[in-house]
Amino acid sequence: MWSELRALRDGIDLGTPPRDGEPVTLSVDGIPVTVAAGSSVLLAAGIAGCTVPKLCASDTLEAFGSCRVCLVEIEGRRGYPASCTTPVDEGMQVRTTSDMLAKLRRGVIELYLSDFPEGDIDGGWSQLNTTLDQVGVHRLADDHPYRSGANHQGGVLDMSNPYFVFDQAKCIVCSRCVRACEEIQGTFALTIDGRGFGSTVVAGQNESFLESDCVSCGACVQACPSDALIEKSLFPGGYERADSSQA
Amino acid sequence: MPIPVKPDQSTITTCAYCGVGCGFKAETSGGQIVRMTPWKEGKANHGHSCVKGRFAFDYYRHPDRVRSPMIRVSIEDPWREVSWDEAFAHAAGELKRIQETYGSGSVGAVSSSRCTNEEIYLMQKFARVGLRNNNIDNCSRICHSPTQFGLSATLGAGAASQHFDSILRSDVILVVGANPTEGHPVFGSMMKRSVRRGANLLVIDPRRTETVDSPHCRASVHLALRPGTNVLVLDSIAHVVVTERLYDEAFVRARCDWDDFELWMSQVGDARYSPDVVGPEAGLEPDDIRELARRYAAGPNSTIYYGLGVTEHSQGSTGVMCLGNLAMACGMIGREGVGVNPLRGQGNVQGGSCLGSWPHMFTGYRFVTDAATRAVFENEWKIDLDGEPGLRLPNMFDAAVAGSFKGLYIQGEDPVQSDPNRHHVEAALRNMECVIVQDLYETETTKFAHVLLPGSSSLEKNGTFTNAERRVSMVRKIVEPVAGLEDWEITVGMINAMGYELKYDHPSEVLDEIARTSPAYSGMSFELIERVGSVQWPCNTAAPEGTEVLHTVTFPRGKGSFMLTEYVPTKERVDDRFPLLLTTGRILSQYNAGTQTRRTANNAWYDDDVLDISADDAAQRGLRNGDRVRVASRYGETELSITVSGRVHPGVVYTTFHFAHTMVNAVTSDLNDWATNCPEYKVTAVEVTKVTKVGKVTKVTS
């Protein structure tokens, strides 16, 4: 496994952990690519140079399959599988773009945007911003039917940790923080509380980060794609929420 | 403004704190560091970090930073700011005067394990070409010097045999006297990953530490032995291995000295090391000892990680030798997933060990008495060198108290807070005529200094660190040194002031010099490290990009040697006056003497040292959680608040040593390791009594 860890590269996120296994050759958008058995289609697509947008995927964490942005089409298979949780197969033929995929990805992103502070998007440089660029939608139209629905914009703003904040308004419930605390740090301080739309990231037994078992290793901050968990030091004037924009 | 500042520059460097040596990216905006993020390609950490390296970097710009060189005639005088040249001239002048008056051996130096390899090398060069003696030591004296002695004696090399990732190939992990989840957190997380994937965890530690029991990671055997009985218990484990024939005979015959092995077998095989005898004396169930021994021997891949809980004892070196013996006997050396690994605490203490910062050794652990090695350095430095071993730091203090040692150049060390027997250290320093301290801030030690040279943090200089895996990584300058000179430049200035002309344009030239003179580093260079990211020594023609696992084919001396390890109980005994045993350790958020971390927001988690005491012992003394108590030993006393904790067994109390005012080292004993003088910090007989009025009591009695 350690050879897999050493295949990680700074500045590149392959989406799922690199594997160490027998070579498998497949094609992505017609481009042949060879990766180790056990790798995900998402990783293979990245290596082939075909960008598949993602949010809940990270190459330091096991695939989770919750954001549903990285959907692809696979020849001979029904539906639109998530490329992060689909292992490569010899001879597989993958398509990363199509009208339907664009429509589905846009549809998913619109759902995210319907519960995200609009003022935090322009000028932002988070992984969410990158994904918005790749999918091609950054805001909901003024008359979009999803506007003014239920949301978490008034949710928890936890400033208890001296070094980072947790702002629920920007949380997209991708669980990368929970998974980082489990798989990388091993402290298991975070979890998702509640279910369905009420799902929310909490520390410990719904305590503040400082009171919980959190050891402030920063793995969750490192993992968070939407800046819901972010260093206070990046806000010289102090951390502020954007005005609620889902009115 | 809800949009975060975007860093405009990112520079890869190595963490300033512990011996894991995580790779980091220092991200700056407009020349100011805005955050440190873990480097995914760091082979020690693979993109992970802990609270210290990740967030606690503000110490570098704390107002307490010393900003200018300062001198004073007497330590009662106020400091006077001077230029660098004046400081160097004054310091060197004093040292030379002292040598003329009291003799060449009346001055010495101590290097810092928090400084770079290049800087430590230059400190030992300072002693040898500047002072013309071998009075040079380093802080591993007080922590891992027994590792140096014990592992060299058995395996032939005093360093970790594996790289950290090797633990993912381990089936059995034996942790002795260490608490990786607190002391080496990123490595601790890797260990937990291995345990979650099915590795068996065995722990030998008086306390029920976080390593013993944390979510989804629990030791299958925990030997909570009485402090001071390490060698007894390790010999008992060996007893089981020998009497139940669990050893790897093929390995021992092929790779080790069989005669030594037979002698060892008859020592540990003796009835007095049987678990039935040892168990009661060490406070353990005999069957637990047997189970641990059997699991370790069965492997298939068993690895050992140990820390100061082994070394900081009067039989510290013996304890290390026990571990080396055990690994050799069971054939757990020389491949992935096995080995014997000291968890080096400081960011560059391994460097300190390797680079000759010893009174008796040059770089690469070669003796000063060896003429051939001396010739190498005489050739390189173009100067005759002293062939007599010099004074160890404790000896320097002894000599100072006796009146024959008068001058000391201390780089990045705070012996008054860190070293044992504080009163003795203070008396020694007071007796000296010139104490030169190079540090980031004023410390307990600078109260006794005559020259204060402002040091540079690892964010302010270029160089390399060697972590606990023997991994040499780059330290890069992110911001300019506060007082204008990087630490290595200061030592070069001191060397020149002593009359030896020396110039380097860049620290890479220092590493080149190390490579020229030290076989284990012969292939090392800044260029190589920058190209491949990091290099584990030995790095030479046989291993041009470094060596991950040691002892794969032979041991450095050919065969491994089994050393005899008879148990000699420490002289430190409990009695009616001092019925409890005090042991010490670290916590995650604070680092060692707390010099750096106390100047960051990490105080939010831990803002004072606290004494852990069991419910039984607390009840007997009428104590409740949070009470202030007096902790007294035969050597001194101090005052602390208590926490009633299930982590310590009755009879044992525990505290950390991160806060200067606690002065725990005023309480610990004078006793030390027979081979290396490493202080026995881990076993002190104490009594704990309630303080009835509020007030700080810290008194040293002897």
Next chain:
Amino acid sequence: MTARVFVPCDALSVALGADEVAERLVAETAARSLDVTVVRNGSRGLFWLEPMIEVDVGGMRHAYGPVEADDIPSLIDAGLLDAGAHRTNLGPTDQIPELERQTRLTFARVGVIDPRSLDDYLAHGGFDGLRRALAMSPSDVVDEVEASGLRGRGGAAFPTGIKWRTVLGAPASPKYVVANADEGDSGTFADRMVMEGDPFCLIEAMAIAAHAVGATHGVIYCRSEYPHSIATLEHCIGVARQYGWLGTSIAGSVLDFDIEVRVGAGAYICGEETSMLESIEGKRGMVRPKPPLPALEGLYGKPTVVNNIITLASVPWILAHGGAAYSGHGVGRSAGTLPVQLAGNIRRGGLVEVPFGITVRELIEDFGGGTASGRPARAVQIGGPLGAYFHNDQLDTVLDYEAIAAAGGLLGHGGVVVFDDTVDMAVQARFAMEFCAVESCGKCTPCRVGSTRGVELIDKIVLGEQRSANIAQLEDLCEVLEHGSLCALGGLTPYPVRSALQHFPEDFGQRNQQDEHDAQENI
């Protein structure tokens, strides 16, 4: 000689007063010094007749129902014990038309035996299937199940034999058999009736499965809302252990297998197999991505057979009579029988076990007797709350997995819920979205956020706010849910919503396309 009178203990019967009937019976017969044993059997599934009691006369069962406690004295006076005439007399049970026309293979013993009696079970062919299976090799047992054509009755309709074959071939150990008793679909009760009416059948089935795949541990995951089922199962598992039908060396063979009951906690999503496994493991009931399949990496990461109760309950019959006998029933690729659950606005609701091939109309009209209200049926939802609503025009669709799918629906677990013409399909569509929102595990975005947005959209549509734009958005949302969701909860929610929009547009304030065209023409 002791007369036996049967009073069902099935939860539905109890809800209708069966316990009081039984008490009264015991009291009245005691008072009259009559030698009567009251046996609590399962329900025959003729719910409009419950509480339906039966009396055994000369080995033949005669039925009376619906019976209230106060009817008991008059019943006894009328000669209950000799099958005497009474207002509630239904005649011989087997000749009740709605029962006679069924093909009871899986439900053969339900209502016939005392569910808690091992002797009664054995006397009615109990453990014949297991005995035969134990004399076969595991691979041959799998062959028999494959030959039967049995497909998962929980809803996915995956061929059971193939699933078992996969687990048999998996090298890891230990292996598990997990019975999914989380029957969460509204309007379904077949699983419950088996657990309360013929629990040893489930135990026998799991043991057969264990032998077939090499499993040693079994778990029945039963929803918390079925306390009678849980109690009955616990009792029968204890009896089975006592008499060597569970534990080590079952029936003298080499099979070691035991079962524990685990109880859910009010989450529909834990009927989805991977969430169920998470729940059994003590974690949040969140869906796992597939691959890996539970057959290879299931409970605690080990090879696991996960089957629905009805799927399992069909297995002992298949082993006892042979796979070919089972596949002799049914049509196309839908082999065997399906225990259909008729509910909703229906005159004769209950359990109807029939071979695949019957039409929906026959089920609703011939067995069900049309609506309870007497008003015309307007919509029929097949397959649970995530099934499509069938319009009247579609009721001649044949009960067959593929045929129902071709008609845009989902046969699922066999629930059929009837609505008359007072139903508001916009309310039903909203209910589908709301159900998804309430039961969503929250892991994937389409379901977690989309279901809430779906409810909001339908509310706006019903209020007439930007109707076309919102309907268009609702259709887009359905597409995202169908193709983007992680599991079938989000994935199937569009079925009821789309079928409501498509077949009942008038309820959404939409005129259908022809009317729209005509209206425009008239401007």
